[in-house]
Amino acid sequence: xxxxxxxxxxxxxxxxxxxxxxxxxxxxxxxxxxxxxxxxxxxxxxxxxxxxxxxxxxxxxxxxxxxxxxxxxxxxxxxxxxxxxxxxxxxxxxxxxxxxxxxxxxxxxxxxxxxxxxxxxxxxxxxxxxxxxxxxxxxxxxxxxxxxxxxxxxxxxxxxxxxxxxxxxxxxxxxxxxxxxxxxxxxxxxxxxxxxxxxxxxxxxxxxxx
Amino acid sequence: xxxxxxxxxxxxxxxxxxxxxxxxxxxxxxxxxxxxxxxxxxxxxxxxxxxxxxxxxxxxxxxxxxxxxxxxxxxxxxxxxxxxxxxxxxxxxxxxxxxxxxxxxxxxxxxxxxxxxxxxxxxxxxxxxxxxxxxxxxxxxxxxxxxxxxxxxxxxxxxxxxxxxxxxxxxxxxxxxxxxxxxxxxxxxxxxxxxxxxxxxxxxxxxxxx
Amino acid sequence: xxxxxxxxxxxxxxxxxxxxxxxxxxxxxxxxxxxxxxxxxxxxxxxxxxxxxxxxxxxxxxxxxxxxxxxxxxxxxxxxxxxxxxxxxxxxxxxxxxxxxxxxxxxxxxxxxxxxxxxxxxxxxxxxxxxxxxxxxxxxxxxxxxxxxxxxxxxxxxxxxxxxxxxxxxxxxxxxxxxxxxxxxxxxxxxxxxxxxxxxxxxxxxxxxx
Amino acid sequence: xxxxxxxxxxxxxxxxxxxxxxxxxxxxxxxxxxxxxxxxxxxxxxxxxxxxxxxxxxxxxxxxxxxxxxxxxxxxxxxxxxxxxxxxxxxxxxxxxxxxxxxxxxxxxxxxxxxxxxxxxxxxxxxxxxxxxxxxxxxxxxxxxxxxxxxxxxxxxxxxxxxxxxxxxxxxxxxxxxxxxxxxxxxxxxxxxxxxxxxxxxxxxxxxxx
DNA sequence: GATGAATGAGTATTCATTCAT
DNA sequence: TATGAATGAATACTCATTCAT
Numbered sequence: 001x002x003x004x005x006x007x008x009x010x011x012x013x014x015x016x017x018x019x020x021x022x023x024x025x026x027x028x029x030x031x032x033x034x035x036x037x038x039x040x041x042x043x044x045x046x047x048x049x050x051x052x053x054x055x056x057x058x059x060x061x062x063x064x065x066x067x068x069x070x071x072x073x074x075x076x077x078x079x080x081x082x083x084x085x086x087x088x089x090x091x092x093x094x095x096x097x098x099x100x101x102x103x104x105x106x107x108x109x110x111x112x113x114x115x116x117x118x119x120x121x122x123x124x125x126x127x128x129x130x131x132x133x134x135x136x137x138x139x140x141x142x143x144x145x146x147x148x149x150x151x152x153x154x155x156x157x158x159x160x161x162x163x164x165x166x167x168x169x170x171x172x173x174x175x176x177x178x179x180x181x182x183x184x185x186x187x188x189x190x191x192x193x194x195x196x197x198x199x200x201x202x203x204x205x206x207x208x209x210x
Numbered sequence: 211x212x213x214x215x216x217x218x219x220x221x222x223x224x225x226x227x228x229x230x231x232x233x234x235x236x237x238x239x240x241x242x243x244x245x246x247x248x249x250x251x252x253x254x255x256x257x258x259x260x261x262x263x264x265x266x267x268x269x270x271x272x273x274x275x276x277x278x279x280x281x282x283x284x285x286x287x288x289x290x291x292x293x294x295x296x297x298x299x300x301x302x303x304x305x306x307x308x309x310x311x312x313x314x315x316x317x318x319x320x321x322x323x324x325x326x327x328x329x330x331x332x333x334x335x336x337x338x339x340x341x342x343x344x345x346x347x348x349x350x351x352x353x354x355x356x357x358x359x360x361x362x363x364x365x366x367x368x369x370x371x372x373x374x375x376x377x378x379x380x381x382x383x384x385x386x387x388x389x390x391x392x393x394x395x396x397x398x399x400x401x402x403x404x405x406x407x408x409x410x411x412x413x414x415x416x417x418x419x420x
Numbered sequence: 421x422x423x424x425x426x427x428x429x430x431x432x433x434x435x436x437x438x439x440x441x442x443x444x445x446x447x448x449x450x451x452x453x454x455x456x457x458x459x460x461x462x463x464x465x466x467x468x469x470x471x472x473x474x475x476x477x478x479x480x481x482x483x484x485x486x487x488x489x490x491x492x493x494x495x496x497x498x499x500x501x502x503x504x505x506x507x508x509x510x511x512x513x514x515x516x517x518x519x520x521x522x523x524x525x526x527x528x529x530x531x532x533x534x535x536x537x538x539x540x541x542x543x544x545x546x547x548x549x550x551x552x553x554x555x556x557x558x559x560x561x562x563x564x565x566x567x568x569x570x571x572x573x574x575x576x577x578x579x580x581x582x583x584x585x586x587x588x589x590x591x592x593x594x595x596x597x598x599x600x601x602x603x604x605x606x607x608x609x610x611x612x613x614x615x616x617x618x619x620x621x622x623x624x625x626x627x628x629x630x
Numbered sequence: 631x632x633x634x635x636x637x638x639x640x641x642x643x644x645x646x647x648x649x650x651x652x653x654x655x656x657x658x659x660x661x662x663x664x665x666x667x668x669x670x671x672x673x674x675x676x677x678x679x680x681x682x683x684x685x686x687x688x689x690x691x692x693x694x695x696x697x698x699x700x701x702x703x704x705x706x707x708x709x710x711x712x713x714x715x716x717x718x719x720x721x722x723x724x725x726x727x728x729x730x731x732x733x734x735x736x737x738x739x740x741x742x743x744x745x746x747x748x749x750x751x752x753x754x755x756x757x758x759x760x761x762x763x764x765x766x767x768x769x770x771x772x773x774x775x776x777x778x779x780x781x782x783x784x785x786x787x788x789x790x791x792x793x794x795x796x797x798x799x800x801x802x803x804x805x806x807x808x809x810x811x812x813x814x815x816x817x818x819x820x821x822x823x824x825x826x827x828x829x830x831x832x833x834x835x836x837x838x839x840x
Numbered sequence: 841g842a843t844g845a846a847t848g849a850g851t852a853t854t855c856a857t858t859c860a861t
Numbered sequence: 862t863a864t865g866a867a868t869g870a871a872t873a874c875t876c877a878t879t880c881a882t
Contacts, residue, residue, distance in 0.1 A: 014866095032242060036852060046868045048854075057852070112391060157415075159408060163401075166388060167409045171377075174384020178376060185343045191373075198369055199377045205367075206416025246877060256843045258879075267877065434845095452662060456873060466847045471874065532811060577835075579828060583821075586808060587829045591797075594804020598796060605763045611793075618789055619797045625787075626836025666856060676864045678858075687856065 015053050018043050019067060022060050027107055031061060058123035062132065065111045069135040072101045076142040087150030088208070094146060095200040098172050099193070109173045140165050147207070156207050164207060175199050225263050228253050229277065232270050233315070241271060265335055272334050272342065279345040282311050286352040297360030298418070304356060305410040308382050309403075350375050357417070366417050374417060385409050435473050438463050439487060442480050447527055451481060478543035482552065485531045489555040492521045496562040507570030508624070514566060515620040518592050519613070529593045560585050567627070576627050584627060595619050645683050648673050649697060652690050653735070661691060689758055699765040702731050706772040717780030718838070724776060725830045728802050729823075770795050777837070786837050794837060805829050 021043035025034045036057055040047040054060040075097040079090060102108060115121070121129065143165035150156030156164075179192040231253035235244045246267055250257040264270040285307040289300060334342075353375035360366035366374075389402040441463035445454045456477055460467040474480040495517040499510060522528060535541070541549065563585035570576030576584075599612040651673035655664045666687055670677040684690040705727040709720060773795035780786030786794075809822040 011866095035850090040869095047852085048869065049867055051853070052866070112387075115391065157412075163405055163408055164412075166392070166405055167381075167385065167412060170384035170388040170405075170409065171381050172384070173388060174380035174382070175377065177387070178380040178383060182346075182376070185339070185346060195373055195376055195380075198373050199380065202367075202369075202374075202377060202413060202416035204416070206412035206414070210420055245875085250844095257877085258843055258845095259841085261878070262841070455871085460848095467873085468848065468875075469846055472845070477873070532807075535811065577832075583825060583828055584832075586812070586825055587801075587805065587832060590804035590808040590825075590829065591801050592804070593808060594800035594802070595797065597807070598800040598803060602766075602796070605759065605766060615793055615796055615800075618793050619800065622787075622789075622794075622797060622836035623832060624836070626832035626834070630840055665854085670865095677856085678864055678866095679862085681857070682862070 011053075018045070018050060018053055018060070019063060023064055023105065023107065026061065026064065055125055056123055058120050059125060059128055061111070062115060062120070062124055062128055064105070064107065065115060066128070066132060066135065068101065068105050068108050068111070069132070069139060071104050072097075073135060073139050073142065075100060076139060080142055080146060087146070087153060087155050088204070090146050090149070091200070091204050091207075094143065094168070095196075095204075099196060102172075102176060106176075109176045112173065140169070143168060150207070155209055157209055159207075168203065171199055171203055172196070221263075225273075228255070228260060228263055228270070229273055233274055236271065236274065268334055269338055272338055276342065276345065278311065278315060279342070279349060281314055282307075283345065283349050283352065285310060286349055290352055290355060297356070297363055297365050298414070300356045300359070301410075301414050301417075304353065304378070305414075308410075309406070312386065312406075350379065353378060360417070365419060367419055369417075378413065381409055381413055382406070431473075434469075438465070438470060438473055438480070439483060443484055443525065443527065446481065446484065451530075475545055476543055478540050479545060479548055481531070482535060482540075482544055482548060484525070484527065485535060486548070486552060486555065488521065488525050488528050488531070489552070489559060491524055492517075493555060493559050493562065495520060496559060500562055500566060507566070507573060507575050508628070510566050510569070511620070511624050511627075514563065514588070515616075515624075519616065522592075522596060526596075529596045532593065560589070563588060570627070575629060577629055579627075588623065591619055591623055592616070641683075645693075648675070648680060648683055648690070649693055653694055656691065656694065685755055685758075689755060692758055692762065696762060696765060698731065698735060699762070699769060701734055702727075703765065703769050703772065705730060706769055710772055710776060717776070717783055717785050718834070720776050720779070721830075721834050721837075724773065724798070725834075728830075729826070732806065732826075770799065773798060780837070785839055787839055789837075798833065801829055801833055802826070 018039070022034075022039045025038045025042050028034070029038065036047050036050055039060070040050055043050075050060065054063060076094070079085075079093045079097055082090075082093065085093060115132070140162065144161040147156060147161040147164040147168075151158060151161060175196050176192065179190070179195055183190055183192075228249070232244075232249045235248045235252050238244070239248065246257050246260055249270070250260055253260075260270065264273065286304070289295075289303045289307055292300075292303065295303060350372060354371040357366060357371040357374040357378075361368060361371060385406050386402065389400070389405055393400055393402075438459070442454075442459050445459045445462050448454070449458065456467050456470055459480070460470055463470075470480065474483060496514070499505075499513045499517055502510075502513065505513060535552070544552075560582065564581040567576060567581040567584040567588075571578060571581060595616050596612065599610070599615055603610055603612075648669070652664075652669045655668045655672050658664070659668065666677050666680055669690070670680055673680075680690065684693065706724070709715075709723045709727055712720075712723065715723060770792060774791040777786060777789075777791040777794040777798075781788060781791060805826050806822065809820070809825055813820055813822075
């Protein structure tokens with residue numbers, strides 16, 4: 001391994017170290033209450049160092065989304081690559097994959113949310129924005145191809161597969177968001193998993209031809 | 211009308227005046243970029259006055275959501291009160307009602323989702339939180355009763371009606387959220403209405419017994 | 421006195437209070453070492469209040485120049501208005517006036533200097549910039565009219581009076597700057613007054629016809 | 631050439647390399663906006679290396695002035711060494727020399743005046759300060775000797791020659807300073823050369839006996 | 841009640857300088 | 862010598878909130 005490559009690897013390690021710390025702090029305090037100093041402390045680095053790896057707070061935050069999207073795509077491709085599953089079973093596998101993604105980082109939806117604000121978008125570099133868009137599009141496309149398969153085989157309703165993928169994703173994020181706010185409002189048990197399960201069942205029934 | 215009552219009415223008028231101004235400013239700038247001074251100016255009042263009517267910025271913000279919830283409940287009760295509709299038709303009416311709510315104030319719906327983020331909810335006073343909870347529960351209950359009817363009549367699948375209502379609401383908010391974020395990232399056309407229509411069709415098919 | 425007028429007066433009083441404090445702190449520490457907090461403390465106000473009266477640090481600093489220019493113009497107009505003096509005597513009076521201005525605020529030259537940086541200029545509001553330019557032009561014009569008089573009467577050399585005024589001003593500021601740096605380099609006595617006297621004598625001789 | 635000497639020469643080459651880079655960057659961005667990293671990049675060195683050759687940013691900055699002073703002295707000595715010129719002609723030659731110095735590096739002259747501001751001078755090491763003082767004194771002494779000659783020959787007014795040299799230098803720097811600031815404020819044409827010419831004429835007339 | 845001037849705690853970001861390699 | 866990653870102190874500016882009038 002060349003010296004250049006070793007340095008690159010070292011650099012990537014640091015980025016991850018910061019991202020992991022940032023994830024912890026953001027989860028704990030939310031975006032605005034979390035300070036760069038908090039994150040630096042958590043990462044056992046100095047505040048200045050954070051800026052050697054991320055342009056600003058918004059970009060560090062957005063980078064978390066990137067990481068999740070990458071994980072999501074890996075999971076999705078695994079589902080799509082499994083030739084033994086019929087479309088219906090793939091929906092099930094997809095559901096499981098989404099739940100894993102959620103567990104990998106429960107912040108996922110809040111992140112996506114935050115990203116919406118145009119004030120935030122202005123602070124991101126074009127590169128990062130482009131990458132997010134690419135990954136986002138790719139994950140949606142992968143989902144869509146699962147639905148396409150079902151449509152082709154005549155088991156799913158005739159609808160644009162991207163639209164179906166959108167709805168699938170919307171349902172997923174809507175449930176997470178809604179359940180988490182119910183949890184706070186009621187102060188009660190966490191029904192997320194159950195609700196998600198029912199939601200996907202309904203969805204699955206809804207898109208299947210009779 | 212007693213003097214006490216007149217004062218009370220005057221006070222309510224002011225609250226509304228502030229809420230209307232706040233709605234405009236929050237919609238325009240987003241929560242964190244909007245300042246209390248912005249809102250005061252828009253309402254043609256002084257910053258200090260705002261605090262005579264709302265404990266703090268978070269509460270003012272949350273009050274906007276109350277207004278939507280109130281409108282939502284009115285619409286829902288109208289649906290449930292229509293004895294001539296069968297469950298399936300009620301779902302349709304419900305869908306229309308949700309459209310109306312969205313159109314009543316599209317931006318405030320986005321804001322409301324922001325409210326759901328735990329970060330914001332944690333800053334509210336117990337009173338306000340309780341009120342939101344009440345209205346929230348009430349609207350959910352009303353929705354649930356529609357589904358209950360369908361279950362009782364054997365046309366909807368056997369599922370806890372509150373869970374179904376949760377999913378319905380989650381789907382609605384998820385689609386709005388997802389479509390608006392897609393719009394920002396892609397900078398492309400607004401497919402919200404179409405997507406929402408398909409989403410509700412799928413949902414409707416999904417909850418009906420075959 | 422109306423309430424509006426009283427408020428305006430009060431506001432002006434505050435501005436002056438801040439300017440006086442700023443002058444002290446800037447003189448003491450120089451521009452970059454002086455912090456807004458230092459100035460706030462000196463003015464017995466909070467940092468935030470400074471920003472109610474001045475847009476930013478650069479603008480507060482530039483405002484000091486404004487004050488001096490105003491004083492300078494008053495002194496110059498007094499010189500020009502004295503009908504009993506012949507051109508030569510007016511040069512003498514002018515010299516004295518300049519020295520008074522210097523004593524009124526020794527920072528004057530450093531200020532002018534600082535103003536030069538385009539980085540600084542970018543931070544100033546158009547209004548302030550315009551006002552500085554106006555006053556600057558006015559003071560130069562007043563000086564020029566003194567020289568014009570001498571030229572008209574045939575006692576001064578034929579040269580554009582504005583150019584002469586420029587040189588007069590340049591000589592003044594150059595001497596102040598140079599002497600102050602010599603003082604630091606040598607750590608010795610302050611010869612400013614003497615040097616200034618000789619400089620103006622030479623200048624006076626130099627512009628007179630033989 | 632011994633190894634020690636070769637090393638010394640190498641070291642000097644590096645210093646010059648840095649100085650040249652620093653000159654470019656300081657001229658471009660001004661003292662405070664220029665960062666050590668900018669300079670390092672321009673010199674194609676690492677930031678750390680700069681500190682092997684210069685104690686700190688201020689010293690690096692001050693070193694630029696040394697370079698101008700050295701050039702100035704060379705030019706001055708050339709003037710004084712020309713035995714064929716009478717005092718009056720020497721003033722002319724001196725004026726031309728100053729022009730050349732200005733043209734040798736117009737921006738650095740501005741920088742040098744910045745250096746004169748006490749704020750900067752106070753941060754220099756004693757060694758550097760002493761060197762600047764020496765060169766400064768030497769150049770002033772050389773100028774003074776020219777004026778001394780004129781006084782001795784009875785063609786210049788009776789004044790301390792060092793004082794006259796001070797004034798000459800002050801006039802020179804003052805005009806540069808003033809004209810450049812006028813140019814920025816007005817955004818108009820560059821009259822520097824004309825003004826400088828008239829200034830020196832006036833000066834020359836002013837110091838000559840009638 | 842209404843005002844709006846004043847507050848002052850809070851924080852992202854920069855950059856000269858260091859030091860392990 | 863040279864490097865350049867890491868440091869961390871330093872600071873302008875904001876804005877929710879208060880309170881004397």
